[in-house]
Structures are given as structure tokens and as C-alpha cells.
Amino acid sequence: MVNRFHDSNTSSDGNVEILVSDIMKKEVELKELQRENLKTKKEIKKLATSRKWKYSRPLRKWLVRQQSFLSRLSSKKYTELSTENVSLRAEVIGLKQELATIQTKHYQEVTRLKKILDRETDLSKDLKQTKKDGTFFEKLDWLIQAKQMNDKQYNASLKYAAKLFKHDREDYKVLAYKKVLKTLNLEEIPEFIVREVEHSPEIEIAEAASFSASLTTRAIQKYLGGNLPEWILDDKVLAYKFIDTLGIKRPWFSEDIFQYNTIEKQKNIVIKPLNGAGSRGVYLVFNESKIYDIKRSKILNSWEELTANMKEDIEAGWVQDDEWMIEELLLENKNSQVPARDLKFYCFYGKVGLVLEIERHPKLRYCWWTPSGEMIKTGKYDNELFTGKGFRESDLELAESLSSKVPAPFIRIDFLKTEDGLYFGEFTPKPGNYDEFDDKTDKFLGLLYLDADSRLNFDLFKGKQFKSYKTTI
Template identity: 40%
Template sequence: MTQSSVEQKLADIKAVLAKQEQQQKERLGMVNRLLGDFASFNKAERKRLLESVSAQMPSVELSEAFVRQAATVGAELKSAASFRDCLTRATRRRQLSGFRNELALNNKARGYRFVRALGVSHPKQLTKALKLDDIELQANTVLKPTNGSSSNGLFIVLNERLIEVKSGQTVASEKELREKAKSLMAKKAIKRNRWVLEELIADVDENSITPARDLKFYCFYGKLGFVLEVDREEGGRYCEWLPNGERAETGRYRNQQFEGTGFTQEQAKLALSVSEQIPAAFMRIDFLRSNNQFVFGEFTPRPGQYNAFNTDFDRYLGECYLEAEARLQQDLINGKSFNSFKKVVRK
């Protein structure tokens, strides 16, 4: 891409933003005129109007006068809650403060140490962290990078099959597997050349091996937002669940869904017991479930495609986040220590 094409793209973006700014000013003028007529409305009418406007406008466009009126009559500012905004803001907070907190658990070895301290089991690590060329593959194991995300670099090594987890595709040979892994490092999808072999959690019979299902618990400091169930057998199929066990309508994976089997309340309770020991408003806690095992997989503080939820679900998760922030702040004020977390992060 040439410098001139980059400049043109930036100019196009600037033109779109200018148009949006003008539209924002027009909407603000309309809202201000509405507020000017409030003296003729009773409290119930004011509340209804303010909630209707708030539900349709981004929170950044709500003026101080609007928010003050909403607080006076008890109108809910639903657009102020956004999971997307909360996670983006958390990234900026880490940039400014240097305190990585929950991001520290994204390191798999550190995550394992943390859950072990809480008495939670995880797959056995069969090798220490090594460079890719120093790893000798073994049957019925999983090869994974120590710092990865979105299933990048995750390979299942079966007796006679090699499977790339993210694509669900069979890899023709060990040579091709290593080439794929090195390509991911070259593209910076995997930042460090540090890999481990782990025990494969799967259902094994005489004729086949079925990899474990992923159960990804979206936890908000001890409370559950929803659960994502992932079937890795065919390259990734998804089923999403509300805390009460009903199917969730999140707006994601419309063409990649399957009829999952869900989760038990005991499984959710275990995930939430871990979440309560992390001083963060949000953490996705991933587990692996086979017929006979339910073990911790990894922590994911910033899930991939967190901007892909539909508006209603984004606001629902945003409210989960804000409510968790308030509870966490109160617990910190009351002196909760988070000792297990401190010990692991300090190492």
C-alpha cells in the first residue's frame, strides 16, 4: 500500500467522521428542545421519554442536563452500559497505569499456578516451555504456545491425526504442523517461541477420539453473564447459554451454531468460585469437558470479537460489568485481600 493510498483512506475516514459529528449535533439539538418542554410533563411522562431517548442514543451523546434529569426522575440510562466500551476502556486503563492485573493470568503457566492454589485441576503439562524445534510430539497430546489467543497455534496430536484447532483441519504431517506454527510466529499471531505439550482431554474408545468440549464462562466477579459452548470437531461450532440454562441470542455465530448440551450448575459454581478470587470486573474462564473430566483450560481477559455482540446483549453484558465493578470496589474498600492472586502475579 502506497503512502498516497493510505492518506486517501485516512481522508475518507475523516470525511465520514465529520458527517457523523454533524448528525450528532442535530440529534443533540432535538434532545435539548425536548428538555425545554419538560415543564409541561409530569414525572412519569418525563421518565418514559428520557428512557426512550436513552435507549436509542449512544451514551456519549447524552448531555449533562439530560443525565441530571434522568437521575432526578429515576430514568434508566441503558445505553451507558456497553461491554465493548468497558473492555476497550480496560485496555486503555492498563496502558495508563501499567497495572496489568487480570491480563497477568493470560500467561498459561501463571494461570495454572493460580487455579492449583485454589484446588482446581487442569491438564497435566508434559514438557516445560521450550522452543518449537525442541518439542518432540507425542500421541494423544495438545501442542500449544505459552502465550496465545483465539486458538492460534493450538494443535491436537492424535495417534494418526494432527488437527489444527482453530480451523478444524487435519494437518498432513508433522512437518506441515511445524511450518504452520512458525508461520503464526512470523505473522506475530504468536509472539514468543515458547511451546508446551499437554495431556489431551478427550473421550477415547476403541475406534475414535473425541476432543473435549470447551465451556467458556463469561464471569463478572463472582456472577455469571453467559456460557459459550464450543465443539472443536468440525472446525468450531458454537452454542451460547444464559445463566438459567436457556439459549442466548447474542448475534454471533449465526451460521456456525449447533445443539449443545449446556453446563451444570456445579460447573458454573466452580468457575464463579475462581472468578471471585480475581480482582477484576470481568474474566472469561475456560474449561474443558469430556465425559469423565471437567478441568480448567485458560483465562481470557479480553475475548476475541468482543465487539460482535448485538446491541441488546452488549448492553446486558455491559451492565454485568458495571455492577461487578461496583461490588469489587466495595470489597476492596472493606479490605478483601486476594492473597492467592497476589502470590501468583508477583512471581
């Protein structure tokens, strides 16, 4: 399995880039020295044929004799000290120049970053103000136009930079193309680089892979062609029906749909929106006087507080429609009434790329895991992380097996971790805020997505039936 978290090639690739870059610099320096040498030879030749050089011959002979005489007078010790002194002075001068260069670069970088931060802060203030004075959309149009012009100019410069090496040495071309590919989105990569990839496997076009871009593209496909296989399983009833055919444990749920003020008082249930994302509008009801509001991270002490909060969820736009469902409340520890924690597996057609563990009580916290069981940061929830309890190898195998039965390149499979093992929670075709992963994680998951899509298409071509899935739908 591809694993960006332990990429052994990163350091070696960096060394190669440094080496190629150094070679190029040395070649440029050599050419410059050759030009200077040729220029010096021309000047010497010109001087040797001049009248001044001819008439200064007696003086030059006298200077040579004087220099020879002074050299004999100088002791060996004096010569050594003089040489050492010159060397030390040169070293000091070099260090001073190096320090000055570093200080200049540091100042320039600090100034550049400060300007960026100041500009972003100013823009945020401007946007907030323009919304108040009614000129918001004019300002928004200006921002859009500025971004488009900026992107166009930078992309044109980057493509031109790559084109300069189109017919150059192979190692120079590879380095130039690899650097440019790191900054371009898929749709911005020029055809001549894509063509070169076929002959130069060292050029990693996969640098442009993006999980965010893949899911956005998938959303466009859904818009154009109706429901996609993974989106069909977004229906809770169909998802449970599918899970039941596979014999996987799940909580009971009511097929009835409720309004916020028509739910009867009960205990040991979960109330959630029929169509919702994240923890908005989700309530864990232990009993009538102990109800946990997950989104607000607080305990409600009465059913009246519950209905008031549900009404507020709708009015605030956290919940789109007044349509609610109830299901069984599963516990991690029944004696202490600790709710089951979530284990969300980011599945790529039979392979897990990432696992998210969520603890919802006493407060909402997150923990990211690699499939090998290493805790990591991904750019999401970095300020709300905790040390989780992890998962078993059998949990990972269950998620991978289940995802291989869904004809889709990606689907997140959510489980609840209880005293009795994992219970299926739901399928999530489009995780919320999937664009918030850092660049490395986004690229890593993007590569897994493209790999899964290729494997799925190959299996479909071979005639894989997906019988359990087809029986469900």
C-alpha cells in the first residue's frame, strides 16, 4: 500500500535535486570563467602590443630584482605568518559576507510574510466592512478578477520555465518539470509535460493528485448523472439492508420520520437529523434528565431543553429540515454510561488510507491513525487532537472487506466501538470539509483515490458482479 507517512524516497529525491542543481550552477560558473579567461587573454594580448608596455620594460626588470631581494630578506616564519594572516582575513571577510547575505534573506522573508499577513488581514476587514455598507459583491468581483489574473500570470511563467528545458539535458529537464508539477493543479499541467512522463518515469505527475479535487469531480459526476453507487448507500434504510445481508452488527433504528416536537420521551436513544453532516443536531439521550448535545458539548437536563435546542438547530441552519430519526444508543462502557466512540475508515475500494477516531464525551476530540497504527496530524482538527485507543487488525480487515463490496473508488465507513466490538454506523460518500486536509495528506489520499479507481475499473471490465450490493438496491 502507498504510504506517504513513511516515504523512503523523499530524502533521496531531495539529494538528487540538490546534486543536479549544483551541477547546473557549476556549469554556469565554468562558462562564466571561460568567458572571463577569454576576455583577459584578449586584454593581455592588446597590452603586450602597446607602446606603454614596450617603454616600461626597464622599470619592470628593476621591480623584479627588488622583489627577489625582499623575498630573500623575509624569514620563513614571517612568510608563514603573513600567509596565515591573509587566509584568516579572507575567512573573516567570507563569514561577514555570508552573515550579511543570511540577514538580508531573513529580513526579506520576514517582510514578505508580514506583507502577506497584513494583506490577508486587511482583505478580511474590507470584506466584513463591505457587507455592512452594501458594496460586498463589487469587492468580491474585484477579488475574483485579481485571483484569476494572478493565477494566469504565475501559471504562464511556470509553464514557460518548464518549456525552457524542453530540449535541454535530461537531468535538468526532469528537475525543472518536477518542480513545476509541485505547484500546478491537474487542469493546469501543460500537454508537453504529460507527454514527457511516458518517456521519463522520474517525472512524478502524481504530484498533482488531490483527494479534494477527486471528490469535487465526483460531486460533478453525481450532478450530471444522478445517483452514484456510494451515494445510494447514503440512504440509512438501504445501508442497513446492505449491512444485514453481510451479517454485520448494527444498532436498531426506527424507520419512522419525526418532527422535533413529535418524538416521544424515551431513554437510551440517539436523535439525529434525517439528512445531516457532522455532529450538528445529534443528541445522545441517556434518560429524560440526561441528554448530551454533541455539537454544543453540553448536558441538557430536561426534554424541554432538548426540543428547544432542536428548534434552534433548524432556525440557525445547522439542520436543513425538521425531519429526525432515532436509533439505539450504543455504549463503550455500560456501567459508566460512556458513549461508544467513532472509528471512521477512509476506504479506497478495499484499502484503508486513514482512520479517524472520535471521542464525543466529555468533549469532542479527534485522533488520526495510519492503517499501520501510527498517530499523525493531517491538517484537520489539529487543535482538538487527543491520544486515542486505536483499533484492532480485525477492525481494519472488516472495513477493507466491506469497502471492496461497494463499486466506488472511495467511501468512508463509520463504525461505533462498543464493549461488544464494532457496530456499523453509516456510509459517508462525501466527508464534511474534505478540503481542509494539509497538502501532503490531500496528495496521499488523492493517489489512493486514483489507484482505487483504476483497480475498480479493471474489476468491472473483468465482470465482477458485486452481488450483495446489487441485491440491496
